[in-house]
Amino acid sequence: MSSDEDFSLVPDDHLSNTLKKIQKEIERLKVEQRTLEEDKQFLIDAKNSNVKFTQDFQKAAEDVKKRIETTKRTQAVTVRKVQEKLAGLKQEQMKLKMEISETVKELDYTDETQKSLKQQTEVSTAVPEKKVVFKGEMADGTHAPGFDIQPRVVYPMEEGTALITFEEEQVANKLLALKKHEVQLGDCSITVQAEPVQFLVPTDVSMDTNVCPRRVLVSNLPKSESTERILDKLEIHFSKTKNKGGEVDEVVLLEDSGNVVITFTDNNIASVLTNTPMHEIEIERGKKHKVKVTPFLNGEITLLKTGTTSCSRTVLLTGIPAVMDKDSLQDLLEIHFQKSTNSGGEVDAIVYNPAGERTLAVFEEDSPQTE
Structure with a gap:
């Protein structure tokens, strides 16, 4: 077979159509390529824009962060200054409160002082009148007592004891130094012991009135x-x-002073009466007598200090047996201790409390010895 028989000829129309199709597809692809390139460029531009926006945003964020840090530092300084000012104001407030408190205390003290002075004025008029005379004795005003209280101690004696007071202090000291003493009682003798007499007495008394x-x-x-x-x-x-x-609620006589306390049911009577100290009362018809009306003071002990004191001229004799009647034994004790040969001296007072009896001895202030 020849070569001409192997190939068939394609019609020209068909080829032309095919070329047209190819050319059209190429055109389409070119358009698509241009679109893709445009999209690519758009994306590149968008990317570049986003990168720039990101960079600008990061820079703006850094600026904002710096501004925030600066603001924080400024605020911290401001807060510290405000806190310091507040602390200063608190200190000033505390100082003012202390000053106010001190002022209130001073006012209270002034009020109390005024009340005290008023009460002292009333107290000075509340003391019944007594006739006095100056005898030349002087006292330091800073140590002068407000009230002259005469000490009076009730001393319960034990059984088989005696209290003996001498005119001279040295006699009591001599007996105390010897301690034991043999006392002759007719055909028999007894041994007694000399002891000091000690008890508690007030040394400092303060009262609120x-x-x-x-x-x-x-x-x-x-x-x-x-x-x-x-x-x-x-x-x-x-x-x-x-x-x-x-x-009137009650009328009471004070036995120790001979004065009278009158109690009223109403609170405003007493102050009115004491504004006029002297009042005339009718004891008998047509016979009047002037009495003095003064405020009545209520007192409360606020301080009481005590101390031990010894009787300088009194000796306590202990260990005395009941060998005879009370009066005879007391006389024999006085006779014995009155003799200087028995280390005694002039006896000022003696009391004997035998077994089975209860005796209370009263001690009062020792009068100064006159030369």
Whole structure:
């Protein structure tokens, strides 16, 4: 077979169409390529834009961070200054509070001082009148006592003991130094022991006093009338409103001073009466007597200090047996200790408490020895 028989000829129309199709596909691909290139460029531009935006954002973020840190530092400085100022204001407030407290204390102290001075003024008028005379004795004002209290101690004696007081202190000291003493009692003798007499006495007493609103103290009473009559007349007089009085609750005589305490049911009577110290009361018809009306003081002990004291002229004799009657034994003890040969001396007082009896000895202030 020849070569011409192996190939068939393609019509020209078919080839032309095929070429057109290829050319059209190429055109399409070119358009698609251009679109892709445009998309690529768009993406590249978008990427570059995003990179720039990111860089700008990072820079802006850094700037914001710096501004925030600067603001924080500024705020910290401001807060510290405010805190320092607040601390200063608190210190100033505390200082002002302390000053106010001190001022209040001073005002309270001033009020208390005024009340105390007022009470002292009232106290000075509340003491019944007594006649006094200056005898030339001087005292340091800083140590002068506010009240003169006479010491009085009640001493319970034990059984089989005696208290003996000598006129001279050295006699008591001599007996105490010897301690044991043999006392001759007729045909027999006894041995007694000399001991010092010691007890607690007040050394410092402080009292708070206040004027009672319902009571008055009446002094300068007549001596010639009976107590019952005086009490009745006082109650009648001071219960009348025309005498600036009121309803009387109680009328009591103070036995130690001879003055009278009148208690009213109302609180405002006492202050009115004490504004006029002297009052005339009618004891008998047509016979009047002036009495003094002063505030009545209520007292409360706020400080009491005690100390041990010894009797310089008194000796306690112990170990005394009941060998005879009380009076005879007491006389023999006095006779024995009055003799200088027995180391004794002049006896000022003696009391003997035998077994089975109860005796209370009263000690009072020792009077100064006169030369």
